[in-house]
Structure formats: C-alpha cells, structure tokens
Amino acid sequence: MKRIILFFIVIFSVHFAYSQETVIEKVRNDISIWGEAKILIPKDEIYDLNLLAHTISLDYPKGNNWLGYVNEKQYNNFLALNLKHSFFEEQNNSKALTMALTMAQMNDWNRYPTYEVYDSIMRRFAQAYPSICKLDTIGFSNNNRLILGLRISTNPYQDIDKPKFCYSSTMHGDELAGYVLMLRLSDWLLSNYGINQRATDIINNTQVFINPLANPDGTYAGGNSTVSYSRRYNANYIDLNRNFPCPINGSHPDSEQWQVETLAFMDYVDSNEFSISANIHSGAEVLNYPYDFYYSTEKIHSDSEWFIDVCSSFIDSIPSSAPSTFFRDVVHAGYTHGGDWYKVSGGRQDYHTYFKYGREITFELSSIKLLNTEELNNYWGYLKGSLISYIENCQKGLEGYIRDSATNEPIRAKVWVENHDGFNSEVYSKSSTGYYYRPILNGNYIINFSAEGYITKTIPNIQVNNGGITIQDVFLAKRDIGLEEIEAENEFNIYPNPGKEIIKLSFVKSSGGKTTYFIKNSLGIEIIRGSIIDKTTNIDISNLNRGVYFISVGTRVIKFIKE
Numbered sequence: 166m167k168r169i170i171l172f173f174i175v176i177f178s179v180h181f182a183y184s185q186e187t188v189i190e191k192v193r194n195d196i197s198i199w200g201e202a203k204i205l206i207p208k209d210e211i212y213d214l215n216l217l218a219h220t221i222s223l224d225y226p227k228g229n230n231w232l233g234y235v236n237e238k239q240y241n242n243f244l245a246l247n248l249k250h251s252f253f254e255e256q257n258n259s260k261a262l263t264m265a266l267t268m269a270q271m272n273d274w275n276r277y278p279t280y281e282v283y284d285s286i287m288r289r290f291a292q293a294y295p296s297i298c299k300l301d302t303i304g305f306s307n308n309n310r311l312i313l314g315l316r317i318s319t320n321p322y323q324d325i326d327k328p329k330f331c332y333s334s335t336m337h338g339d340e341l342a343g344y345v346l347m348l349r350l351s352d353w354l355l356s357n358y359g360i361n362q363r364a365t366d367i368i369n370n371t372q373v374f375i376n377p378l379a380n381p382d383g384t385y386a387g388g389n390s391t392v393s394y395s396r397r398y399n400a401n402y403i404d405l406n407r408n409f410p411c412p413i414n415g416s417h418p419d420s421e422q423w424q425v426e427t428l429a430f431m432d433y434v435d436s437n438e439f440s441i442s443a444n445i446h447s448g449a450e451v452l453n454y455p456y457d458f459y460y461s462t463e464k465i466h467s468d469s470e471w472f473i474d475v476c477s478s479f480i481d482s483i484p485s486s487a488p489s490t491f492f493r494d495v496v497h498a499g500y501t502h503g504g505d506w507y508k509v510s511g512g513r514q515d516y517h518t519y520f521k522y523g524r525e526i527t528f529e530l531s532s533i534k535l536l537n538t539e540e541l542n543n544y545w546g547y548l549k550g551s552l553i554s555y556i557e558n559c560q561k562g563l564e565g566y567i568r569d570s571a572t573n574e575p576i577r578a579k580v581w582v583e584n585h586d587g588f589n590s591e592v593y594s595k596s597s598t599g600y601y602y603r604p605i606l607n608g609n610y611i612i613n614f615s616a617e618g619y620i621t622k623t624i625p626n627i628q629v630n631n632g633g634i635t636i637q638d639v640f641l642a643k644r645d646i647g648l649e650e651i652e653a654e655n656e657f658n659i660y661p662n663p664g665k666e667i668i669k670l671s672f673v674k675s676s677g678g679k680t681t682y683f684i685k686n687s688l689g690i691e692i693i694r695g696s697i698i699d700k701t702t703n704i705d706i707s708n709l710n711r712g713v714y715f716i717s718v719g720t721r722v723i724k725f726i727k728e
C-alpha cells in the first residue's frame with residue numbers, strides 16, 4: 166500500500182514539475198515578446214500576500230487565484246518564492262477592437278482612436294472651445310508620445326480660485342474603457358456649456374482637468390494604429406501604478422526609478438494641487454477609496470465617511486437600464502476600502518491622497534480590460550451620470566480666503582479640522598491668493614487656520630451644509646518674532662553631518678506641509694529628489710561622491726558633507 170502511495174506521489178511530482186516547466190517557458194516566451202506576462206497564482210499557495218505584492222504586480226483576485234503581471238526581473242524574483250502558478254491567456258483576443266482612422270470615425274464614440282486621431286481630437290477640443298478649454302502637455306512618455314491633459318474652466322489659461330478636479334485614465338495601457346469615456350465626457354462638457362445646466366454649472370464652478378491617456382506607450386505598444394496589443398506596463402516594463410512614493414515603504418516601493426510618466430504626473434499635481442480626483446482603470450467594476458496600503462482595521466482616512474458618501478452617490482447614479490450584474494463583480498455595494506480588496510504599495514491614489522492632500526478614488530470601470538468597441542456606447546450609458554456626478558462633488562464643502570490681517574496679503578495656511586483631521590488629511594490655501602477649498606460632509610466643525618509666523622486662529626461652529634459651498638474667510642495676525650520662532654514649522658536638521666551612508670532629515674516640529682526634499686551639488690545641480698515620509702526621513706547618500714552638498718526643503722537649505 167505504502168509503495169503504491171509513494172508511486173503516485175512520484176508520478177504526481179514529476180507531472181507537476183513538468184507542467185511548471187512548460188508554464189515557465191510560456192511565461193518567459195511572452196516576456197521576451199511583450200516585456201510582460203500574466204500569471205495566475207492559487208490563493209492557497211500564497212503564504213504572504215504582501216511579499217507577493219512586493220515581488221510582482223498583483224492585479225486582481227480571479228476566483229481561487231490571484232492574477233499578476235510580471236516583467237523579467239519580477240518573474241525571476243517570483244520564481245525564487247517557489248510558488249505554484251499557471252500562465253494566463255486572455256480569452257478576448259477575438260474581440261472587435263475597431264479603430265478610428267479619422268476624426269470623423271470617432272463621431273459615434275464606438276471605436277478606439279489611433280494615436281494620431283487621439284492627438285487631433287485633443288487639439289480640436291482646445292481649438293473649438295478656446296474660451297473654456299486649453300490643452301496642456303503634461304509630459305512625454307519614454308517613446309516620446311504626448312501625455313495630454315485638457316483644462317476646462319471659465320478661464321482655462323489662468324489658475325482661478327475655484328476647486329480643482331482631475332480625471333486621469335489608462336495608466337495601465339491595456340485598460341481601455343476609461344480612455345474613450347474620458348474623451349466622450351470632455352466632449353459632453355464642452356459642447357453642453359451654456360446648453361445643459363449640469364455641464365454649465367460644472368464649468369462655472371470647477372476647474373476640470375482631464376487626462377484620457379496616462380500611459381500612451383502601453384496602449385500603443387503594438388504601434389500607433391492599433392490598441393489590440395496594448396500592455397499594462399510602460400515602455401520600460403514598469404507598472405506605473407506601483408511607481409509612486411508610499412507613505413510606509415518610502416520613495417521607491419517598487420525598487421525602480423521614477424519613470425518619466427510618473428515624474429510628469431508628479432509635476433502636474435505639484436503645479437495644480439487637485440482637491441478631488443479619480444484614477445481610472447479597468448479589469449473589474451468597483452470603486453476603490455483610500456487607503457490602498459492599509460486594511461480598514463489598521464487605518465482609515467479621516468474623510469472615510471465622505472469617500473463612502475461620494476462612492477454611494479456614484480453607484481446610485483448608474484441607471485436601472487444597466488445590467489443587474491454591473492458594478493457587482495467585486496463587492497455587492499460596488500465600492501470598497503482599497504486595502505480591504507487588496508493592498509497596493511506605490512499606487513497613485515495613496516500618493517495623491519497622502520502626500521498631496523488630495524482625495525483620489527480608483528475607479529475600475531469595466532470587468533473586461535480590452536473592452537469590445539461595440540460595448541463602448543453601452544458603457545457611456547451606464548456611467549455617464551456617475552462620471553458627471555463625481556465632478557459635482559466640487560460644488561459642495563467649505564472654501565474661502567486666508568489673508569494677513571494687517572496687509573491683506575494672501576497666506577499659504579493649513580486648514581485643520583479639529584477632532585477630525587490626521588495623517589495628512591488637512592488642506593492648504595494657495596500662496597498666490599490665499600484661496601482654499603475643503604471637501605467635507607455636512608456638519609458642524611471646529612477649524613484651525615495656521616501658518617508659519619502667524620497666530621493660529623481657531624473658529625468654532627463652522628456649519629457646512631452640503632446643499633452647496635459654505636464660505637469662511639479668515640484673517641491671521643502676525644506673531645511677534647520671539648524665541649518660539651526657533652521651533653517653527655519646516656525647520657529641520659540633518660545628522661550625522663558629515664555623513665557616509667544614511668543621513669537623517671529631521672524636522673524640529675513638522676514639515677509644514679512640505680513633502681519633497683532636494684539635494685544639489687555645489688554647482689547647484691539637482692542630484693537627488695525624494696519624499697519626506699515622516700518627522701524623520703532616512704536618505705541614502707552612499708552613492709554620492711565625496712564633497713559638499715546642499716539639502717533643501719521649501720526655502721530652507723542646509724549644507725552637508727559626504728565623506
């Protein structure tokens with residue numbers, strides 16, 4: 166009996182080893198052609214999901230498996246984990262992905278544009294509606310394709326004092342539905358200004374930014390005239406939605422350099438400071454709100470209730486004509502706390518929300534990534550009302566100006582809701598005008614307004630009514646310059662100095678809203694740029710040549726010596 170069992174064990178192991186070898190061959194073959202491949206890992210194989218998430222680009226749970234993407238380096242590291250897995254081939258290769266070769270062929274929004282047609286449509290928006298639309302070049306991809314954004318407002322050539330909203334889609338190049346939906350939404354907004362009340366109200370009250378295609382090299386990996394060979398990663402086979410700084414795992418949680426697409430978006434966010442945004446994906450139908458890096462039992466955002474409220478409004482706006490299964494494939498409610506679905510480190514949502522004081526939700530708009538073009542009109546029908554209503558959240562909350570009580574000069578100040586804010590959920594006013602906007606639910610709040618060199622002002626009893634915007638202007642009085650100035654915000658030290666391997670950047674009080682440090686050499690050339698993680702941030706200087714360097718945060722600069 167024992168012998169028979171042993172025989173079967175041997176047979177089974179040989180068979181398993183053989184099939185794993187075939188799998189590895191298939192995966193490697195796909196990587197050699199496409200730079201990336203998809204694998205399925207059985208859930209019961211996974212002993213440490215976070216370790217796996219750090220090793221490969223985890224996508225979604227699929228039945229009893231997890232779907233993951235791997236480039237060559239990720240796959241080599243993955244194999245070292247010794248996990249059973251299979252090769253995943255999408256079954257939708259035969260799907261109709263009809264291309265529009267001319268702008269006229271996009272008239273019915275039931276095709277995917279070629280790269281050239283996309284470029285023309287974006288230019289056309291700005292040309293046809295010059296008083297309410299401007300075309301921004303956010304940056305360039307690795308292969309020199311344009312990363313474009315539309316700025317839609319009553320004064321698109323200026324930063325005006327109205328809330329800023331951003332939709333950005335398809336940073337995973339093979340997640341196509343949002344790409345065409347964003348073009349169509351832009352068209353709807355622009356062509357309905359002065360005609361449709363909702364479109365008019367949005368443009369009159371909000372600065373809307375729309376970036377339909379964040380990863381053009383991924384979408385057009387098969388060339389500019391087709392999306393049939395679109396890929397998740399960028400041209401360097403990097404997952405852009407794992408490439409951002411993480412509140413926990415530091416500046417480079419994926420151990421990769423920031424990609425040009427990532428840097429372009431960081432600069433875009435830095436110059437625009439969006440209040441509300443969405444990062445649009447597909448592969449599932451669900452809304453995923455911050456944080457991605459925590460289970461809700463570990464940490465929730467201070468505005469969790471606000472996130473849940475706007476998510477449920479989005480779901481409620483889906484018409485009953487949509488299939489009953491629509492937006493039900495992950496959770497019945499149609500929305501989830503990100504980390505409770507699965508944890509992501511280096512995603513843009515947590516970057517935007519934590520480091521940039523924004524409120525970003527990840528929208529997963531269609532279960533099928535390479536959505537059949539015949540479905541595009543249906544998806545617009547299902548999602549139009551929801552996509553519009555999410556922008557309308559900018560017409561609710563608290564806003565005002567923060568100025569110097571003696572000079573009336575604008576002040577960049579922190580707006581902190583007592584007994585509510587924490588973990589960077591506060592917002593800041595603009596230094597150029599003192600304007601601030603704080604999305605928040607109905608309620609009665611105590612709010613602190615503080616700025617360096619000014620006496621903090623606490624205003625109790627601010628009643629926010631969600632029917633519209635509540636206005637609260639604030640004047641701050643200068644503080645006498647005394648000893649307490651030494652402990653000002655944004656004041657930092659570094660040690661050890663001179664240093665060799667790691668130096669610590671440590672704030673005396675707090676970083677005062679600053680999230681980035683810069684290291685320049687004695688010629689003034691930027692050598693390192695990194696994210697401020699906490700009150701104390703470790704900086705690796707082991708790769709620097711010996712010499713004198715300058716580290717800066719905001720306007721403060723400290724000289725240090727690398728030994």
Ligand SMILES: [Zn+2]
Pocket residue numbers: 337340406446447448
């Ligand atoms: Zn995605």
